[in-house]
Amino acid sequence: MAVYTHLSDADLDALLGEYNLGEATSCKGIAEGVENSNFALTTTAGRFILTIFEKRVNEDELPFFMGVMARLAQRSFPAPRPMPTRNGALFTRAAGKAAAIVTFLDGVWPRTPGIAHSAAVGEALARMHLALEGFELTRANALSVDGWERLIAPRLAQAEFLRPGLAHAIEHDVAQTRASWPRALPRGPIHADLFPDNALFLGEQLSGVIDFYFACTDFLAYDLAICLNAWCFERGCVFDVARGAAMIAAYETVRPLSSLERDALPVLARGAALRFFATRLADWGDTPAGALVKPKDPLEYADKLAFHRQAKGAADYGG
Amino acid sequence: MAVYTHLSDADLDALLGEYNLGEATSCKGIAEGVENSNFALTTTAGRFILTIFEKRVNEDELPFFMGVMARLAQRSFPAPRPMPTRNGALFTRAAGKAAAIVTFLDGVWPRTPGIAHSAAVGEALARMHLALEGFELTRANALSVDGWERLIAPRLAQAEFLRPGLAHAIEHDVAQTRASWPRALPRGPIHADLFPDNALFLGEQLSGVIDFYFACTDFLAYDLAICLNAWCFERGCVFDVARGAAMIAAYETVRPLSSLERDALPVLARGAALRFFATRLADWGDTPAGALVKPKDPLEYADKLAFHRQAKGAADYGG
Numbered sequence: 001m002a003v004y005t006h007l008s009d010a011d012l013d014a015l016l017g018e019y020n021l022g023e024a025t026s027c028k029g030i031a032e033g034v035e036n037s038n039f040a041l042t043t044t045a046g047r048f049i050l051t052i053f054e055k056r057v058n059e060d061e062l063p064f065f066m067g068v069m070a071r072l073a074q075r076s077f078p079a080p081r082p083m084p085t086r087n088g089a090l091f092t093r094a095a096g097k098a099a100a101i102v103t104f105l106d107g108v109w110p111r112t113p114g115i116a117h118s119a120a121v122g123e124a125l126a127r128m129h130l131a132l133e134g135f136e137l138t139r140a141n142a143l144s145v146d147g148w149e150r151l152i153a154p155r156l157a158q159a160e161f162l163r164p165g166l167a168h169a170i171e172h173d174v175a176q177t178r179a180s181w182p183r184a185l186p187r188g189p190i191h192a193d194l195f196p197d198n199a200l201f202l203g204e205q206l207s208g209v210i211d212f213y214f215a216c217t218d219f220l221a222y223d224l225a226i227c228l229n230a231w232c233f234e235r236g237c238v239f240d241v242a243r244g245a246a247m248i249a250a251y252e253t254v255r256p257l258s259s260l261e262r263d264a265l266p267v268l269a270r271g272a273a274l275r276f277f278a279t280r281l282a283d284w285g286d287t288p289a290g291a292l293v294k295p296k297d298p299l300e301y302a303d304k305l306a307f308h309r310q311a312k313g314a315a316d317y318g319g
Numbered sequence: 320m321a322v323y324t325h326l327s328d329a330d331l332d333a334l335l336g337e338y339n340l341g342e343a344t345s346c347k348g349i350a351e352g353v354e355n356s357n358f359a360l361t362t363t364a365g366r367f368i369l370t371i372f373e374k375r376v377n378e379d380e381l382p383f384f385m386g387v388m389a390r391l392a393q394r395s396f397p398a399p400r401p402m403p404t405r406n407g408a409l410f411t412r413a414a415g416k417a418a419a420i421v422t423f424l425d426g427v428w429p430r431t432p433g434i435a436h437s438a439a440v441g442e443a444l445a446r447m448h449l450a451l452e453g454f455e456l457t458r459a460n461a462l463s464v465d466g467w468e469r470l471i472a473p474r475l476a477q478a479e480f481l482r483p484g485l486a487h488a489i490e491h492d493v494a495q496t497r498a499s500w501p502r503a504l505p506r507g508p509i510h511a512d513l514f515p516d517n518a519l520f521l522g523e524q525l526s527g528v529i530d531f532y533f534a535c536t537d538f539l540a541y542d543l544a545i546c547l548n549a550w551c552f553e554r555g556c557v558f559d560v561a562r563g564a565a566m567i568a569a570y571e572t573v574r575p576l577s578s579l580e581r582d583a584l585p586v587l588a589r590g591a592a593l594r595f596f597a598t599r600l601a602d603w604g605d606t607p608a609g610a611l612v613k614p615k616d617p618l619e620y621a622d623k624l625a626f627h628r629q630a631k632g633a634a635d636y637g638g
Contacts, residue, residue, distance in 0.1 A: 008430040025425040025521060028359060031348035040347060040359055042425070106344040106361070111327040202344060 005037040005052040005095050015094040018085045019101060021045045032197065035213060040104065047104035049080060049210075052097050057213055059098045064139040065212050066090035066100060068132065068189050073103070075131040077124075078200075078208045080105055105208030107200025115246045118231050120206040121199055122247035125191070125227060126254035128209065129220045132189040141192065141216040145178050145271065148278035155281050159298070162284075166302055170277070173305055177271045182219065182264045190223035192216055195230040221261040224251055225268035228317055229276065229304055237303035245318025262314040269317065270308035277301035324356040324371040324414050334413040337404040338420060340364045351516065354532060359423065366423035368399060371416050376532055378417045383458040385409035385419060387451065387508050387534050392422070394450040396443075397519075397527045399424055424527030426519025434565045437550050439525040440518055441566035444510070444546060445573035447528065448539045451508040460511065460535040464497050464590065467597035474600050478617070481603075485621055489596070492624055496590045501538065501583045509542035511535055514549040540580040543570055544587035547636055548595065548623055556622035564637025581633040588636065589627035596620035 007015075012024055022044030030038040030049075037052040053059070066082045070090060073081035080102035082090040091100040110117050141147070152159070152170060160167035191198075193214035200208035224247070232243040251257070280298035311317065326334075331343055341363030349357040349368075356371040372378070385401045389409060392400035399421035401409040410419040429436050460466070471478070471489060479486035510517075512533035519527035543566070551562040570576070599617035630636065 006430070009427070010431070012427070023521075024427055026423075026519075027427050029350035030359075031350040040349075104345075108328070108331070108343055108346050111325070112329070200345075202342075 004054050005097060007039070007052070007095055011095045015050075015092070015099060015101075016043065018087070018092050019083060020086060021048070021083060021101065041101065048083065048101050049104055050094075050099065050101050052094060052099050053213075054097070057098070061139055062091045062098060062100070064137045064189075065215055067137050068135065068212050068215050069102065071135055072128065072131055072209075077128055077131045078105060078206070079128075079212065080208070080210055105200055105210060107202050107207035109197045109199060110201050111196070113196050113231050113243075115243050116204040117196070117199070117201065117206075118243040119246040119250040120201070120204065121194065121227055121231055122224070122250035123254055124199075124206050124209060125194065125223055126251045128191065129188060129223070129255055135189050137189075138217040139189075139215070141190075141218040143192075143214070143216075143275050143279065144218065145181055148271075148274045149174050149178070151278035151282045152274070155285060158285050159281060159302075162281075162299060163302060169305070169309075170274075170302070173270060173274055173309065177267060177274060180267045181271065182260070182267065185219040185221055185261055185264060186258070187217060188220055189215055190218050190220060190226075192218065192223060192226060194223070194227050219261075219264075219268065220255075221257060221264060222268045222272065224248070224257075225265060226272040226275075228265075228269050229272045229301075232317075233304060233307075236300040237307070239304075239307050239317070241316075241318045243318075248314070248317065248319040257319070262319055265314045265317055265319055266308060266311040269311065270305065273301050273304040273308055277305065323373050324416060326358070326371070326414055330414045334369075334411070334418060334420075335362065337406075337411050338402060339405060340367070340402060340420065360420065367402065367420050368423055369413075369418065369420050371413060371418050372532075373416070376417070380458055381410045381417060381419070383456045383508075384531050384534055386456050387454065387531050388421065390454055391447060391450055391528075396447055396450045397424060397525070398447075398531065399527070399529055424519055424529060426521050426526035428516045428518060429520050430515070432515050432550050432562075434562050435523040436515070436518070436520065436525075437546075437562040437566040438569040439520070439523065440513065440546055440550055441543070441569035442573055443518075443525050443528060444513065444542055445570045447510065448507060448542070448574055454508050457508075457536040458534070460509075460537040462511075462533070462535075462594050462598065463537065464500055467590075467593045468493050468497070470597035470601045471593070474604055477604050478600060478621075481600075481618060482621060488624070488628075489593075489621070492589060492593055492628065496586060496593060499586045500590065501579070501586065504538040504540055504580055504583060505577070506536060507539055508534055509537050509539060509545075511537065511542060511545060513542070513546050538580075538583075538587065539574075540576060540583060541587045541591065543567070543576075544584060545591045545594075547584075547588050548591045548620075551636075552623060552626075555619040556626070558623075558626050558636070560635075560637045562637075567633075567636065567638040576638070581638055584633045584636055584638055585627060585630040588630065589624065592620050592623040592627055596624065 026042040028040050036054050039050040041048045041050040069079045072079035083101045156167040198211045234240045283295040345361040347359050354375050355373050358369040360367045360369040388398045391398035402420045475486040517530045553559045602614040
């Protein structure tokens, strides 16, 4: 929740000068998104989101992110459509940083997701995977097994401080997940961060999927495992099998899982929980005491890991 | 820059159920405004700003604030128009707090205000004062002579710490301003906080005046003195007489100043600077070290006070 970059009148004029989007009639910083600065931008041509990319985004990766969104919008998937500059570029620079303008999508993200939302997300995820088949660019997932081990290993003492006994349990999770991580599941571009605040709804209809800035190339079923973690736990720790079943069934109406993918669901879900535990643990430690922005609690994912540790098969997730 | 209140789906549905504004198609927290939580709300009926009132706003004062806005919108002044609930109320409650929905105004606030902006603001201020003539409600200005003295007196040591010699200079400002504060200038509802971030422009045309939550009943010329402080200093400390002259002249094309008002401009401007120095000093001291939201620098207003201290008459301001 922040806007890190302030745009001067001259910055905005210069930026819009590169586009065929008319003149700005409104530009307000949005208090959502923790990675980049986002502005609700209205011009004489319509409503857009202007994103200024901050430190965590590597400019070399923008062609992948913007390309994924452009492909999805072109295939009528409700992702933001990057607006091209007059030169046809899908991103440019503003105020000395990389910047992009995409279409504004209607919808409100669900604060209390239920079964209908899980089903809608499962179906959308599968449609997204199919729409991205054959996409030409790739981006390695920096937050897979090696990545989360790199984040967790130096912070085990901190994990132990958060909850006695946690360091050992997490070390065990990392080792077991690494040993049983799948090698040959169907791969392609995945969203990798499809949490409720990245899914817009009008009523129970999914109207948009946003924030593709963690997208990468990985197992398609891993994307589903992330969504099971993000959408199907009650009070952060109790897995709701009904929501899981709705999500998996809806996914499979569009793209049936292979038996290998289905068998891998428990380890993929455990890995996904480790991935979010890892970044939350790192953010938790890096935030100065007394800061006004409270980082997300890593223990939520420690609780989820406890569930995944004992899961025996896809059936435990409703699959 | 913050959103303090998070609205659940149920909160938003319940709130919109009280209005004839259709259904929400989008609702995003805005990273502007430091007092209340603001959301850019789009419904099937149009674009609005939803405000959730936080601690500094006393609910008893909402009829004054909303009444001022309603009167201005009714008189075609570009202020946000409060949307009435089905019961005709101009505010209600959401998530346990007072809440109001007003029309969304197009425009971008000027990051680098110049002469044209000063003139537009001067003219708009006078139009606002005339449009509010005969307004039936009143609200005392809690941040006038007594108010700022109450904030400054216990923090003189802090002021001295910020800049050696400042405590004595400020005590002198407070005493002199109190002694020469006018008693009988024309009064009425004033905005009292018309800084650049509360004025929206489309090009050099003023398209909206927003944030009436410091509005109160006080000298009309004091409102102009606040704007001279807010719009006409270069780099925070050098008064730009050209901008002051443009603002005062534009104000007078709509509402000429009396000779008493003109003569009072230096003390009113000095008082206005004390008022903002006082709240910035208080916010500065109350912010925990390491907090991510940096309070505004009180020394900017100490510098402005140095200018006002030596001003001899309206001519020093371009009047």
